[in-house]
Amino acid sequence: MLTIGQLAAYAGVTVRAVRHYHQIGLLPEPQRDASGYRRYGPTAVVSLIRIRTLADAGVPLSQIGQMLEADASTFAEAVHRIDSHLRDEIERLETSRKQIAQLAAGDSLALPPEVIYYLDRLREIGASERMVEGERDGWILMAARWPDRVREWMPGKIAQLDDPQLVRLYRILSEIFESDAGDDPRLEEAADIMAGLAEQAYTSGEIDLGEEAHDDLPFDLLDALAVEADPRAQRLLDLMRERGWASWTRTRPERLAEPPD
Amino acid sequence: MLTIGQLAAYAGVTVRAVRHYHQIGLLPEPQRDASGYRRYGPTAVVSLIRIRTLADAGVPLSQIGQMLEADASTFAEAVHRIDSHLRDEIERLETSRKQIAQLAAGDSLALPPEVIYYLDRLREIGASERMVEGERDGWILMAARWPDRVREWMPGKIAQLDDPQLVRLYRILSEIFESDAGDDPRLEEAADIMAGLAEQAYTSGEIDLGEEAHDDLPFDLLDALAVEADPRAQRLLDLMRERGWASWTRTRPERLAEPPD
DNA sequence: CTTGACCATGACGCTGCGTCAACCCTCCAT
DNA sequence: ATGGAGGGTTGACGCAGCGTCATGGTCAAG
Numbered sequence: 001m002l003t004i005g006q007l008a009a010y011a012g013v014t015v016r017a018v019r020h021y022h023q024i025g026l027l028p029e030p031q032r033d034a035s036g037y038r039r040y041g042p043t044a045v046v047s048l049i050r051i052r053t054l055a056d057a058g059v060p061l062s063q064i065g066q067m068l069e070a071d072a073s074t075f076a077e078a079v080h081r082i083d084s085h086l087r088d089e090i091e092r093l094e095t096s097r098k099q100i101a102q103l104a105a106g107d108s109l110a111l112p113p114e115v116i117y118y119l120d121r122l123r124e125i126g127a128s129e130r131m132v133e134g135e136r137d138g139w140i141l142m143a144a145r146w147p148d149r150v151r152e153w154m155p156g157k158i159a160q161l162d163d164p165q166l167v168r169l170y171r172i173l174s175e176i177f178e179s180d181a182g183d184d185p186r187l188e189e190a191a192d193i194m195a196g197l198a199e200q201a202y203t204s205g206e207i208d209l210g211e212e213a214h215d216d217l218p219f220d221l222l223d224a225l226a227v228e229a230d231p232r233a234q235r236l237l238d239l240m241r242e243r244g245w246a247s248w249t250r251t252r253p254e255r256l257a258e259p260p261d
Numbered sequence: 262m263l264t265i266g267q268l269a270a271y272a273g274v275t276v277r278a279v280r281h282y283h284q285i286g287l288l289p290e291p292q293r294d295a296s297g298y299r300r301y302g303p304t305a306v307v308s309l310i311r312i313r314t315l316a317d318a319g320v321p322l323s324q325i326g327q328m329l330e331a332d333a334s335t336f337a338e339a340v341h342r343i344d345s346h347l348r349d350e351i352e353r354l355e356t357s358r359k360q361i362a363q364l365a366a367g368d369s370l371a372l373p374p375e376v377i378y379y380l381d382r383l384r385e386i387g388a389s390e391r392m393v394e395g396e397r398d399g400w401i402l403m404a405a406r407w408p409d410r411v412r413e414w415m416p417g418k419i420a421q422l423d424d425p426q427l428v429r430l431y432r433i434l435s436e437i438f439e440s441d442a443g444d445d446p447r448l449e450e451a452a453d454i455m456a457g458l459a460e461q462a463y464t465s466g467e468i469d470l471g472e473e474a475h476d477d478l479p480f481d482l483l484d485a486l487a488v489e490a491d492p493r494a495q496r497l498l499d500l501m502r503e504r505g506w507a508s509w510t511r512t513r514p515e516r517l518a519e520p521p522d
Numbered sequence: 523c524t525t526g527a528c529c530a531t532g533a534c535g536c537t538g539c540g541t542c543a544a545c546c547c548t549c550c551a552t
Numbered sequence: 553a554t555g556g557a558g559g560g561t562t563g564a565c566g567c568a569g570c571g572t573c574a575t576g577g578t579c580a581a582g
Contacts, residue, residue, distance in 0.1 A: 005559065010478070011405060015560090020539055035547055037560055042486035046398045049405045053371040057364055058357030061538070079365040086358050093351045096319030097344060103318055104340040110314040137307045144272060144310045217271070225303035266528060276529090281570055296578055298529055322569070529578065535571080547560065552553100 001039040011048040018048065026051060026065055058086050112147075114154035115139045121158065125167045128174035134229050138222050145218045160197075169193045177230050184232070191239035198245055223247045262300040272309040279309065287312060287326055319347050373408075375415035376400045382419065386428045389435035395490050399483050406479045421458075430454045438491050445493070452500035459506055484508045 008015045021027035027047055030040050047068075054064045059082055067078050103109065119139075122132050143150045160166050169190060176184045226233035237247060269276045282288035288308055291301050308329075315325045320343055328339050364370065380400075383393050404411045421427050430451060437445045487494035498508060 003560070010482075014539080016539060016541085019562095024538095035560080037547080041489055042402065042482040043398070043489055045405075045482060046401050046486070049371055049401050053360075054364070055538090056357070057360035058354065059361070076365060079361055083358060083361055083365075086354050086361070090351055090354050090358070093319065093347050093354070096317065097347050097351070099314075099318035100320070100340055100344055100347070103315070104337060104344075110310055137304070140307050140310055141303065144306075221271075221303040221306060225307070228302055228304055264529075275570080277570060277572085280531095285569095296529080298578080316569095523582100525580105525582090527579085527581105530576080532574085534573085537568100539567100541564105541566080543563085543565105545561080548558090550555105550557090552555085 001033075001041060002045070004038050004040070007040045007045060007048060010045055011052055013048065013052055021048070021051060021061075024061060026061060058082060110140050111136070111143055112151050112154075114151050114158075115143065118154055118158055118161075121161050122170065125161060125170060126174065127170045128178050130177060130229070131170065131174050134226065137225055137229075141218055141221050141225065145215070163197070165193055165197060169197070177232065182232075183235065187232070187235055187239060191236060191243060194236075194240060195243040195245060219247060262294075262302060263306070265299050265301070268301045268306060268309060271306055272313055274309065274313055282309070282312060282322070285322060287322060319343060371401050372397070372404055373412050373415075375412050375419075376404065379415055379419055379422075382422050383431065386422060386431060387435065388431045389439050391438060391490070392431065392435045395487065398486055398490075402479055402482050402486065406476070424458070426454055426458060430458070438493065443493070444496065448493070448496055448500060452497060452504060455497075455501060456504040456506060480508060 002010070004015050004018055008018050011018075018027065022029050027044065030038050030044055033039050050068060051064055054067060055061060059067060059078075063078060063082070067075060070078065115136075119132050119136055122135060123129075127135070139150065172186050172190050172193070176186055176190065223233075223237060227237070240247060263271070265276050265279055269279050272279075279288065283290050288305065291299050291305055294300050311329060312325055315328060316322060320328060320339075324339060324343070328336060331339065376397075380393050380397055383396060384390075388396075400411065433447050433451050433454075437447055437451065484494075484498060488498070501508060
């Protein structure tokens with residue numbers, strides 16, 4: 001008659017595991033000797049080994065009991081279920097591996113490579129690091145809402161970077177938000193440039209937002225994001241409204257009906 | 262300002278998940294409105310999306326906080342660690358899949374195919390189902406102790422099945438243990454055959470147990486297993502001892518020094 | 523005013539054990 | 553006989569990442 005330690009060693013498991021199997025009723029409690037020790041016979045050893053064989057094959061403990069009693073067809077069915085489950089798990093983990101490999105490649109973090117490239121270009125044309133981070137967060141919001149459309153928009157956005165007006169805009173904005181001034185007169189100039197660019201994009205129909213235009217939430221978040229990053233952005237929003245545009249970031253073809261006073 | 266439900270919907274997670282991230286300090290608690298509701302700004306949305314991006318890539322929540330603050334090299338290092346971990350997990354699951362496929366193939370359960378074949382042959386030569394199950398459990402015990410050696414032993418065991426003496430032995434044993442008689446005279450005959458076979462195996466050195474012979478535990482378990490399956494096996498053990506053999510199943514070249522009286 | 527959809531906190535459940543804690547039992551060497 | 557090492561016993565918390573009640577307050581619409 002074996003003690004729990006000897007039983008566990010024979011089957012190649014821990015003592016704790018054996019006690020756990022008792023607790024969940026997978027392995028019946030054996031008789032105790034005079035001092036209260038569990039004493040195991042050879043059938044317990046066989047049972048334990050068979051339990052471990054199934055457990056090592058990925059069978060959940062909760063199903064092992066039934067499987068050991070099942071007939072051939074029930075057994076085969078259960079095996080199939082478990083194999084399918086294992087396959088799904090493996091697939092999930094492999095998807096994770098691909099994703100983490102992408103994270104390692106670019107320092108992307110939730111953004112497609114086109115956007116990363118766009119952000120790099122922004123740095124090149126003189127946008128401050130804070131500006132670029134703000135843009136990045138903005139695109140994260142967009143990419144979360146329209147993961148597929150974002151990649152379609154990027155070529156147009158990247159092409160815009162060749163426009164000297166836009167380059168000037170980003171430089172002015174970078175300087176304004178880098179400075180400590182409470183109210184910068186250059187905000188007016190920035191607003192003028194933005195309004196011009198918006199007008200241009202509107203008439204040429206360059207950027208087609210399509211049905212996305214009906215979902216205001218992402219654009220509201222973009223505006224709020226800018227204001228949260230720097231309260232002076234609120235002033236810029238107001239200036240844009242004065243010029244008839246619904247918001248700072250909303251350069252879509254949807255002018256306010258009448259410019260508010 | 263978003264409610265928790267809106268925030269969760271935007272980031273594609275459950276409300277419960279967001280609260281969980283608060284609880285573990287991964288996402289800072291936002292301000293509450295007059296009625297105690299959490300109200301989220303756009304930076305919270307960005308944070309949550311970045312958290313989910315890492316989590317979906319298989320990064321444990323406990324490490325996401327550090328990763329979001331890490332510099333490029335620290336980040337890359339962490340990514341490598343996590344990828345290794347994912348690789349190990351996938352490997353484990355694939356091992357499980359192979360094992361479960363084997364379980365499906367034969368109805369083996371902890372036994373190599375050679376043993377399965379041997380058990381089938383036992384059925385063919387007329388061993389009762391109970392006998393075969395007993396043998397199966399015995400081999401499970403052997404295979405647990407010497408997984409590699411068992412496969413080497415099987416050709417010899419299978420060859421033995423051609424011996425008419427052994428065929429006769431299994432038939433007699435099957436009949437005895439299938440009957441209700443308390444003490445069957447054929448036990449003597451069985452013991453005689455077994456002793457003869459043991460003698461034969463001993464002199465011919467057919468089965469070489471080698472160093473395994475020094476570990477008594479598995480053999481003791483085999484004996485006890487038989488007795489537990491049917492108490493009448495005890496009588497057989499006694500008869501074997503009378504004939505100078507250490508046990509029923511122990512047909513190894515280790516006769517007792519002197520047959521006990 | 524009611525109803526249904528959301529919000530809040532708190533607590534248990536799941537999987538398969540690992541790891542104390544606090545105490546008892548056995549065996550072996552002195 | 554005694555002391556210490558190395559077993560055994562039960563009980564309880566911990567882990568990862570939330571799902572799922574339970575119970576109760578809040579908000580918006582009919």
